[in-house]
Amino acid sequence: MHIIIDIQDGDRPSKDLGAMLGDTFRVLGCRGRNEALLAIGRGGVEAILVDLDAGSFDPMDMVRALGSGSRNPPLIVLSEQDDPQAVIAAIRAGAVDFVRKSSGRGAQALAIARAIERRGRSGSPLVVGKSPALRSVIGMLERSARWDFPVLITGESGTGKDLAARMLHGMSRRKAGPFVPRNCAALPEALIESELFGSTRGAFTGALDRPGAFEQANGGTLFLDEIGEASPEIQAKLLRVLESEELWPLGARKPVSVDARLIFATNRNLEDHSSGISFRIDLLYRIETLRVHIPPLRERLEDISPLARHFVRETGAWEKDLSDAALDRLLAAPWPGNVRQLRNVIQRAIVMSEDRELIGPDDIVIY
Numbered sequence: 217m218h219i220i221i222d223i224q225d226g227d228r229p230s231k232d233l234g235a236m237l238g239d240t241f242r243v244l245g246c247r248g249r250n251e252a253l254l255a256i257g258r259g260g261v262e263a264i265l266v267d268l269d270a271g272s273f274d275p276m277d278m279v280r281a282l283g284s285g286s287r288n289p290p291l292i293v294l295s296e297q298d299d300p301q302a303v304i305a306a307i308r309a310g311a312v313d314f315v316r317k318s319s320g321r322g323a324q325a326l327a328i329a330r331a332i333e334r335r336g337r338s339g340s341p342l343v344v345g346k347s348p349a350l351r352s353v354i355g356m357l358e359r360s361a362r363w364d365f366p367v368l369i370t371g372e373s374g375t376g377k378d379l380a381a382r383m384l385h386g387m388s389r390r391k392a393g394p395f396v397p398r399n400c401a402a403l404p405e406a407l408i409e410s411e412l413f414g415s416t417r418g419a420f421t422g423a424l425d426r427p428g429a430f431e432q433a434n435g436g437t438l439f440l441d442e443i444g445e446a447s448p449e450i451q452a453k454l455l456r457v458l459e460s461e462e463l464w465p466l467g468a469r470k471p472v473s474v475d476a477r478l479i480f481a482t483n484r485n486l487e488d489h490s491s492g493i494s495f496r497i498d499l500l501y502r503i504e505t506l507r508v509h510i511p512p513l514r515e516r517l518e519d520i521s522p523l524a525r526h527f528v529r530e531t532g533a534w535e536k537d538l539s540d541a542a543l544d545r546l547l548a549a550p551w552p553g554n555v556r557q558l559r560n561v562i563q564r565a566i567v568m569s570e571d572r573e574l575i576g577p578d579d580i581v582i583y
Contacts, residue, residue: 219244220328221252221264221289223278241328249281256282261289263328267317268295268302276302279309290331294324322535329529341555342379342510344526345519349511353380360506361387366458368443368503369481371510374554377481378441380510385437390477393436398429401445408450413457414465414472430463433476443503444484444495455499478503513551513558520546523555527562528575536569541577549582557582 220243241262246252255261264282268275275293282291292313293306303314313327342353360367361384369377378397385395403411414428429438440446446454457463458478462471480503486495513520521543528536538546542565551557561582568579 219255219261221246221255221261223248223252223264223266223270223275249278252278252282256289262332263289264291265324265328266291266293266306266311268293268306269297269317276305276309279306279311282310292324292327292331325529326532329532341523341526341559342376342383344522345516346522347516347518349516350519353508353510356506356508357384358387360384360508363506364388364390364477365505366478366480366503367506367508369479369508369510371481371483372512372554373483374556375510375512376555377483377510378439380508381437381439381441381479381481384479384508385439385477388437388477390436394433395437395439396429396433396476397439397441399441400450401442405447408447409453410466412450413453413463416465416467428463428465430457430474430476431465431472433474435475436477437479438476439479439481441481442483443480444482444486448494448496451496451499455496455502458499458502480504513554517547520558523558524562527559528566530559531563531566533566535573536566536575537573538565538575539577542575542580545577545580545582 220241222243223246244255246255252264256264266275266278266282279291279293282289290312291310292315293303293311294315294317295303296317297303306314312331315323315327342350357380367384369380371377381397382395385391398412400408410426410428412428412430414431415426417425432438440454453463457474460471461475462473464471484495486500487497513523521538524538524543524546528538546558546561549561553560561580564581565575565579568581569575
């Protein structure tokens with residue numbers, strides 16, 4: 217659950233803003249700087265609202281304390297003052313946006329969404345929902361983040377395995393390091409070895425000294441998606457890297473040490489060889505030290521409603537909502553494309569209902 221801190225006069229939680237933001241965010245009313253700093257220290261804070269008209273504390277002191285520093289959540293100031301200098305001072309002190317209070321909570325919610333998007337910290341669909349299955353996934357990711365062991369993320373296409381990998385990296389001690397994703401199915405066979413392991417000048421025609429994905433991820437995380445599509449030759453080299461913690465770039469005369477946390481993902485059963493692609497069992501044992509399975513959307517129906525509303529807000533259509541009949545239609549669908557398909561359906565519904573605030577069942581078009 218992501219948190220929005222709302223610092224205004226009084227000590228009541230901002231229920232109206234919380235209702236507008238829905239299941240994705242929890243709005244926490246704070247009475248002052250120290251209370252806000254404690255909340256930020258506990259983590260999960262995505263944005264801060266500060267009322268410049270508040271009389272029970274010095275709002276500019278609040279802005280200066282909470283709005284500076286690139287690691288702080290984005291801070292938005294609210295006011296009804298006709299004093300542009302106060303707003304300018306707040307922006308210079310670290311606020312990222314200004315909203316008039318008379319514009320309503322919808323304008324505040326939209327400013328929050330834009331600020332989070334600009335900072336690249338928008339809520340991941342993977343954490344939107346309330347099903348026991350989803351809570352179990354989040355718990356396993358949190359436990360896995362405390363270790364550097366290899367992780368294998370499994371699940372059908374569209375369930376959010378890449379989001380899970382990014383979330384795992386972001387919760388780990390390596391979060392300040394690079395996150396380097398590579399899709400084993402998308403890399404041409406002729407290039408995959410140099411792309412992963414690097415090359416030295418003269419290794420092949422046109423080859424230059426170039427670090428591969430392993431070296432690029434040094435100090436961070438390397439995410440290898442669709443690992444089940446890797447060729448037997450690449451599997452053998454991956455196993456060697458896992459066992460020795462060093463790799464041989466193409467044309468190199470000596471190995472290179474690597475320090476990257478490895479996360480793998482697949483939508484296949486790697487123990488099933490009926491597809492004709494054989495996966496080495498010894499490599500499987502090495503990459504699944506920790507395994508996280510993301511269940512398909514049809515097995516966690518409780519998550520469809522909050523996810524659908526999350527995707528509505530993701531488009532910036534804060535004034536829109538889904539009718540009960542539209543939600544019933546979403547709940548009855550089989551969702552072979554999982555969360556990815558649901559997002560596409562909601563985006564289509566936004567277009568279909570362009571002139572209306574309520575999305576109806578006829579706007580839900582599922583191909």
